[in-house]
Amino acid sequence: MKNNLFIAFEGIDGSGKSTQVKLLSESLIRTGHRVYCTEEPTDSRIGSIIREVFRHKMEADHRTIAGLFVADRLDHLLNRTHGILKKLEEGYTVITDRYYLSSYAYQGAHMPIDWVIEANSMSADLLRPDLNIFIDISPAISMERLTRGRTSLELFETLENLVKVREKYFEAMGKVKSAECIFVTDGNRSPELIAADIWKEVSEKHI
Numbered sequence: 371m372k373n374n375l376f377i378a379f380e381g382i383d384g385s386g387k388s389t390q391v392k393l394l395s396e397s398l399i400r401t402g403h404r405v406y407c408t409e410e411p412t413d414s415r416i417g418s419i420i421r422e423v424f425r426h427k428m429e430a431d432h433r434t435i436a437g438l439f440v441a442d443r444l445d446h447l448l449n450r451t452h453g454i455l456k457k458l459e460e461g462y463t464v465i466t467d468r469y470y471l472s473s474y475a476y477q478g479a480h481m482p483i484d485w486v487i488e489a490n491s492m493s494a495d496l497l498r499p500d501l502n503i504f505i506d507i508s509p510a511i512s513m514e515r516l517t518r519g520r521t522s523l524e525l526f527e528t529l530e531n532l533v534k535v536r537e538k539y540f541e542a543m544g545k546v547k548s549a550e551c552i553f554v555t556d557g558n559r560s561p562e563l564i565a566a567d568i569w570k571e572v573s574e575k576h577i
Contacts, residue, residue: 374458375403375576378499379467386561387467387505393565394572398463401577406457408446408466416442440489447493455497500551501576503568507557 377394379387395405411417420438422428430438446466447454457464553571555564 374461375463375501375572376454376458376497376499377463377465377501377503377572377576379465380502380504386557386564389561390503390505390565390568391465391467393561394568395465397565397569398465398572401573403463404461406462406464408452408454408464410446410466411439411442412445412449413452414442414445414449416445436485436489443490443493447496458497501572502552503571504552504554505557505564506554 375398379391391407395407398405411420416438419428420435420442423430423435423438445453448456450456454464454466553568555567555571557564
């Protein structure tokens with residue numbers, strides 16, 4: 371059994387990533403893995419600044435925001451206590467629901483996708499996930515999930531914006547697919563069925 375598996379969840383905000391991270395974590399723990407789940411932004415000082423910016427408690431221009439995410443990405447990997455590399459060295463299976471291509475930079479800060487990929491190259495060279503799980507859901511379902519129980523749409527203001535973001539995800543995936551192991555699952559079904567597909571992929575090919 372491989373004990374230092376690294377899995378990154380991708381998908382449109384509201385697609386149920388956190389639920390799937392929890393379900394996959396529970397399955398891995400039952401098979402003997404020690405599991406560590408990361409968060410994004412991190413709990414570093416940089417992560418705190420990013421949260422303040424997106425909560426409109428602090429002002430910053432687009433390039434500043436994008437730069438903050440690059441710094442936070444490196445901390446995500448290299449933090450001496452909670453960084454992904456540290457936890458993998460300690461034998462943990464690491465699961466994260468972060469956006470590996472820093473979607474905040476091109477989605478929230480309106481940076482070109484090529485810039486985002488280049489900015490992430492320093493961390494991508496350090497570590498690539500054993501598996502990227504991309505939860506693909508339709509724009510209609512995405513908007514329904516985003517609006518359910520929320521007072522604001524955070525980064526998605528209109529359905530048109532949501533569709534554009536979805537297109538950018540596939541553009542990004544297309545550019546990195548030769549170097550990444552990517553599993554795409556249909557997010558239009560129940561969380562339990564999605565979890566079953568994910569577990570089948572992980573248990574058959576990666577453990």
